Amino acid sequence: MTQPKPVPPRGDAPTARLDLSLEALAARILARHGDTIRVKKAHVATQRLARIVDCTLALANRVGFHSMSLRDLSKETGLSMGALYAYFDSKETLLLMVLGTVSEVVEEALGHPPAELPPPERLRWLVAGHVALTEAMLPWFTFAYMQAKSFPPEARALAVASEQRTEGLIAQVLADGKAAGDFEIADVEMTAALLKPMLQDWYVKRSKYRRRKVSPGAYSQALMAFVGAAIGKR
Amino acid sequence: MTQPKPVPPRGDAPTARLDLSLEALAARILARHGDTIRVKKAHVATQRLARIVDCTLALANRVGFHSMSLRDLSKETGLSMGALYAYFDSKETLLLMVLGTVSEVVEEALGHPPAELPPPERLRWLVAGHVALTEAMLPWFTFAYMQAKSFPPEARALAVASEQRTEGLIAQVLADGKAAGDFEIADVEMTAALLKPMLQDWYVKRSKYRRRKVSPGAYSQALMAFVGAAIGKR
DNA sequence: GTCTATAAAGCGAGCGCTCGCTCGTAAAAT
DNA sequence: ATTTTACGAGCGAGCGCTCGCTTTATAGAC
Numbered sequence: 285m286t287q288p289k290p291v292p293p294r295g296d297a298p299t300a301r302l303d304l305s306l307e308a309l310a311a312r313i314l315a316r317h318g319d320t321i322r323v324k325k326a327h328v329a330t331q332r333l334a335r336i337v338d339c340t341l342a343l344a345n346r347v348g349f350h351s352m353s354l355r356d357l358s359k360e361t362g363l364s365m366g367a368l369y370a371y372f373d374s375k376e377t378l379l380l381m382v383l384g385t386v387s388e389v390v391e392e393a394l395g396h397p398p399a400e401l402p403p404p405e406r407l408r409w410l411v412a413g414h415v416a417l418t419e420a421m422l423p424w425f426t427f428a429y430m431q432a433k434s435f436p437p438e439a440r441a442l443a444v445a446s447e448q449r450t451e452g453l454i455a456q457v458l459a460d461g462k463a464a465g466d467f468e469i470a471d472v473e474m475t476a477a478l479l480k481p482m483l484q485d486w487y488v489k490r491s492k493y494r495r496r497k498v499s500p501g502a503y504s505q506a507l508m509a510f511v512g513a514a515i516g517k518r
Numbered sequence: 519m520t521q522p523k524p525v526p527p528r529g530d531a532p533t534a535r536l537d538l539s540l541e542a543l544a545a546r547i548l549a550r551h552g553d554t555i556r557v558k559k560a561h562v563a564t565q566r567l568a569r570i571v572d573c574t575l576a577l578a579n580r581v582g583f584h585s586m587s588l589r590d591l592s593k594e595t596g597l598s599m600g601a602l603y604a605y606f607d608s609k610e611t612l613l614l615m616v617l618g619t620v621s622e623v624v625e626e627a628l629g630h631p632p633a634e635l636p637p638p639e640r641l642r643w644l645v646a647g648h649v650a651l652t653e654a655m656l657p658w659f660t661f662a663y664m665q666a667k668s669f670p671p672e673a674r675a676l677a678v679a680s681e682q683r684t685e686g687l688i689a690q691v692l693a694d695g696k697a698a699g700d701f702e703i704a705d706v707e708m709t710a711a712l713l714k715p716m717l718q719d720w721y722v723k724r725s726k727y728r729r730r731k732v733s734p735g736a737y738s739q740a741l742m743a744f745v746g747a748a749i750g751k752r
Numbered sequence: 753g754t755c756t757a758t759a760a761a762g763c764g765a766g767c768g769c770t771c772g773c774t775c776g777t778a779a780a781a782t
Numbered sequence: 783a784t785t786t787t788a789c790g791a792g793c794g795a796g797c798g799c800t801c802g803c804t805t806t807a808t809a810g811a812c
Contacts, residue, residue, distance in 0.1 A: 322760095322761090323760080323761070324759090324760070324761090325760075325761090325807095328760090328761080332761095348584065348667075348669075350582065350584050350585060351584060353796075353797065353798080354797085354798065354799080355796085355797085355798095358764095363762075363763095364762055364763045364764060365763080365764065365765095365798090365799075365800090366761090366762060366763055366764070366799095366800080366801080367761070367762045367763070369798095369799070369800080370761070370762080373799095374798080374799080375798065375799090430667050433582070433664050435582075470743070471740065473730070474732070474740050475744065477719070477723075477726070477727075477730075478716050478719070478740070478741065478744055480719075481715040481716055481718065481719040481722075481723075482712050482715055482716065484715065485711070485712070485714075485715040488715075489711075489715075492711070493711075496707070496711075498708070506705065506708050506712070507712065509704070510709065510712055510748050511748070513747065513748045513749070513750065514744050514745070514747045514748035515747070516747065556786095556787090557786080557787070558785095558786070558787090559781095559786080559787090562786090562787080587770075587771065587772080588771085588772065588773080589770085589771085589772095592790095597788075597789095598788055598789045598790060599772090599773075599774090599789080599790065599791095600773095600774080600775080600787095600788065600789055600790070601787070601788045601789070603772095603773070603774080604787070604788080607773095608772080608773085609772065609773090
């Protein structure tokens with residue numbers, strides 16, 4: 285019943301295979317942190333977790349996670365202080381619930397690019413997938429990016445690892461394309477390093493692109509055109 | 519005496535004309551916030567401000583500005599709580615001292631690209647200048663970038679404005695180059711938007727590039743090569 | 753259906769602590 | 783002698799977190 289209802293696969297898009305609804309993501313959290321969550325009935329826990337995380341993202345993205353007090357969160361969720369602490373044993377655990385979900389989903393969505401595609405197509409798959417994923421889980425990614433900088437070692441490590449993973453995936457495709465003669469790249473690592481911040485810009489400066497009325501599709505298309513020209517895609 | 523000692527201009531580099539030493543930057547702060555600083559003797563004020571800002575950047579870049587307590591700062595600077603409050607009237611003012619200095623220096627260093635240079639050279643001037651400036655004032659820029667996200671309206675506005683300014687400068691050069699037939703650019707605004715995060719990556723992810731032993735010069739060169747290929751510089 | 757025993761979930765005042773900030777006083781400089 | 787600077791204990795407020803208690807949901811007996 286708390287199982288994420290399967291979404292019919294649409295094409296090959298990395299996000300189409302996954303259920304990224306708030307409830308499904310809350311169910312993931314319950315699965316990963318079930319041992320520290322004191323609430324026993326799964327459907328209750330999932331429902332409350334969804335609300336807790338939703339409010340956490342909203343509040344933290346407005347004033348910062350550190351500045352968000354648990355009393356604020358209590359007011360926003362409608363749950364008492366005591367009730368909140370039935371779902372996590374410390375504020376840091378709440379932080380890890382969000383960060384863990386993000387890196388888990390990143391791995392599932394982008395971790396295995398379709399090997400049958402030629403490198404140029406695979407690069408497009410990766411770029412479009414990254415934009416689509418961060419668009420679908422926008423508050424999660426802005427949270428992870430903004431908060432992970434100055435926070436406890438464990439949380440920080442999680443964020444850094446996830447980021448390196450994506451850059452590694454990009455580098456792999458670039459290397460394959462270079463070997464196959466599809467790309468002209470002097471330094472694969474450096475090129476991947478330059479690509480990453482442009483991908484991140486989509487969610488880090490989301491408000492800017494909203495103001496300029498740039499759609500997700502338009503962004504990934506512009507980005508691909510820019511990168512394609514830079515690495516001499518034929 | 520507190521006047522920044524002039525540095526002999528080296529070539530045309532935007533940073534060469536400016537004194538970016540800690541003392542000179544502290545003198546700027548004194549000039550801008552002289553009315554709220556209760557210490558009267560300029561040389562004392564400048565000296566202490568330099569120490570205060572230096573420690574603030576070190577502490578805040580480690581644990582975040584919000585998490586840095588003024589007791590921490592007191593211990594680190596060797597000044598008492600009371601003494602600290604002779605140099606700023608609130609923690610937010612301390613924040614604005616740093617952010618204000620950054621945007622002031624950005625404007626002076628990059629605000630007037632040499633019009634006599636042809637657009638491709640002017641773009642190189644901007645890119646190299648941005649990298650050199652952020653390298654020279656690394657802790658200031660990481661501070662501004664990381665802290666300005668989730669902070670009081672005034673501070674936030676300052677950071678956003680400064681960022682838009684730089685992007686605008688880039689867009690201007692790109693537009694000039696497109697008009698002159700130097701560049702092939704479909705959407706100037708979008709291209710400038712894509713360039714900015716790559717420039718910022720240099721200081722936002724500085725530790726990554728340090729680990730990979732990438733020098734400032736190597737970065738701006740790689741970036742220019744990438745961008746040059748992308749916008750069809752001839 | 754109604755009653756009732758037990759478990760599950762929620763409540764919120766209060767604990768110990770740290771925060772930004774103040775102010776009466778001491779030390780240093782002139 | 784007077785001004786300038788530095789000191790640091792102390793203030794009220796707000797923090798993360800706890801715990802004794804109440805309310806709500808559930809299940810078996812009749």
